[in-house]
Amino acid sequence: MIRILLDRHRKLRNGWWILIFFLMLGALVVPASLFAAEHGIELDPGLQGVLAALATAACLALRREGPQTVLGPWRSWPRGVLLGLALGAAIWLVTAGMLWATGSVRWTWAGAATSLASGALACLGVAVVEELVFRGFVFQRLVAGIGTWPAQIAMAAYFVLTHSQGLAASGDVQPIAMLNIFLAGLMFGAAQLRTRALALTIALHFALNFTQGPLLGFGVSGNAESGLLQPNLDDAPTWWTGGSFGLEASVPGTVLILLALILLLRRAANAPPATRA
Numbered sequence: 001m002i003r004i005l006l007d008r009h010r011k012l013r014n015g016w017w018i019l020i021f022f023l024m025l026g027a028l029v030v031p032a033s034l035f036a037a038e039h040g041i042e043l044d045p046g047l048q049g050v051l052a053a054l055a056t057a058a059c060l061a062l063r064r065e066g067p068q069t070v071l072g073p074w075r076s077w078p079r080g081v082l083l084g085l086a087l088g089a090a091i092w093l094v095t096a097g098m099l100w101a102t103g104s105v106r107w108t109w110a111g112a113a114t115s116l117a118s119g120a121l122a123c124l125g126v127a128v129v130e131e132l133v134f135r136g137f138v139f140q141r142l143v144a145g146i147g148t149w150p151a152q153i154a155m156a157a158y159f160v161l162t163h164s165q166g167l168a169a170s171g172d173v174q175p176i177a178m179l180n181i182f183l184a185g186l187m188f189g190a191a192q193l194r195t196r197a198l199a200l201t202i203a204l205h206f207a208l209n210f211t212q213g214p215l216l217g218f219g220v221s222g223n224a225e226s227g228l229l230q231p232n233l234d235d236a237p238t239w240w241t242g243g244s245f246g247l248e249a250s251v252p253g254t255v256l257i258l259l260a261l262i263l264l265l266r267r268a269a270n271a272p273p274a275t276r277a
Contacts, residue, residue, distance in 0.1 A: 004066065005217060007124070013145070014141040014142070014144050014145030015141075015145060017059065017063070017137075017141045018141050018142070018170060020059060020062070021055055021056070021059050021138055021141075022053060022138075024054075024055040024059065025051065025052065025055040025133070026060050028051040028054055028055060028210065029043075029048070029051055032047065032051060044122075044125060045122055045124075045125025045126045045128075046121065046122075046124075046125040047125075047127065047128055049125050049128035049129040049132065050248075051129075052128070052129045052132040052133055052136075053128075055137075056070055056132055056136055056137045056273055057148070059137050060137070068070050068138045069140075070132075070137050070140065070198065071197060071198050071199075072196050072197020072198060072199060073196075075196070076195055076197045077199040079198030079199075080195055080197055080200035080203060081199050081200075081202075081203040082124050082203075083200055083204075084136050084191070084199065084200045084201065084202065084203025084204035084205075084206070084207060085201070085203045085204075085206070085207045086207075086275050087204055087207070087260060088203065088205070088206065088207025088208040088210075088211060089202045089207045089210075089211045091208060091211075091253070091256045091257065091260055092208060092211040092216065092218075092247055092253070092256075093211060093213045094256055095247050095250065095252045095253040095256050096216055096218075096247065098252045099236070099240070099241055099250070099252065102236075102240075103236075104233065104234070104236035104237075104240055104241050105231050105232065105233055105234075105236065106231075106232050106234075107216075107217070107229040107230060107231055107232070108229070108230045108232065109229065109230075110217060110226065110227065110228065110229060110230035114213070115226060115227075115228070116214055116227075116228050118213070119210065119213060119214025119226075119227070120210055120214060122214075123206050123209040123210040123213070123214065124206050126206075126209060127202045127205035127206035127209065127223050128202055130159075130205060131188065131198050131201045131202045131205055132198070133156070134159055134185070134188065134189075135155070135188050135189060135191075135192040135198060135201050136198060138155075139151060139155055139189065139192065142154060142155065143193075148193065149245055151189075152185075152186055152189045152190075153186075155183075155185060155189060155213040156182050156183075156185030156186045156189065157182065157185075158185075159181060159182070159184070159185035159188075160178055160181050160182050160185065163222075163264060165222070166183075166221045166222025166223060166245065167221075167222065169222055169240070169245075170245045170249055171223055171243075172238060172239070173238050173242060173243060173245060173249040173250075174237055174249075175250060176239060176242075176249050176250070176254055177221075177222075177239050177242075177245050177248055177249035179247065179254055180248045180250075180253060180254045180257055181221070181248060182246070183254065183257045183258055183261055184208075184257055186261055187204075187257060187260055187261040187264055188201045188204065188205060190264035190265045190267075191204055193266050194264055194267045201233060212246055212247050212248075213227055213246070214228065215227055215228055215229065216228075216229055216231060216247075217229045217231050218231055218242065218246045218247050219228045219242075219243075219246035220246050220248075221245070221246060221248060222244070224244070224247045239251055240252070
């Protein structure tokens with residue numbers, strides 16, 4: 001029984017820590033969701049991010065570790081944020097530029113600064129909660145327990161699974177969308193492995209969603225967005241533009257995500273190895 005619970009160092013096994021994290025997260029999310037439903041309000045991404053941060057902090061406290069164990073060294077954040085914002089924006093701006101250059105999309109002015117600001121806050125909340133859950137404490141325990149690539153593949157597959165509602169309505173481009181989201185999961189994981197911090201991953205995730213939705217007006221993982229610009233796709237093939245699902249279901253977007261993944265993997269290969277615990 002003890003061997004099931006403890007490793008050879010007499011420490012609680014990584015699998016149990018992962019279970020503890022999700023139990024703590026559930027203990028926070030379930031009552032918050034019930035309260036929101038009872039009062040007719042929405043559990044917005046910002047609050048979800050706070051709950052994920054609390055579950056992470058609780059697990060770190062039990063392990064007697066500080067927040068930098070997951071967040072990484074503070075000195076790495078300015079560079080990580082700038083790099084993430086630049087890379088995320090570049091991926092979708094280049095993709096959109098390819099669509100425009102081939103006559104597949106044209107834009108009209110549609111939004112205002114207020115909608116852009118609210119969209120930015122929503123995208124930031126999504127980036128924080130998803131990166132804390134997918135590339136934070138749980139990802140670290142997976143890497144320490146089963147190794148880098150098994151952890152990468154498992155978490156990327158889980159990332160796709162959590163987008164199943166949007167994927168179910170993506171129609172003929174579902175295989176492209178699933179591949180894109182899977183590659184994006186690997187890309188975010190590679191960003192974390194490269195820096196051992198969440199600055200790059202959060203900024204990259206935010207920039208991708210913000211550029212695609214609130215800025216360019218495309219759907220984000222199948223969720224309709226009202227952006228500063230309104231894209232008109234005319235009769236362009238859905239596999240080329242992504243259609244209502246967004247640029248994540250487009251062939252050019254998938255190629256760009258793959259190229260970014262390769263870049264980050266090459267950088268991550270030079271990062272110091274993760275410590276097993």
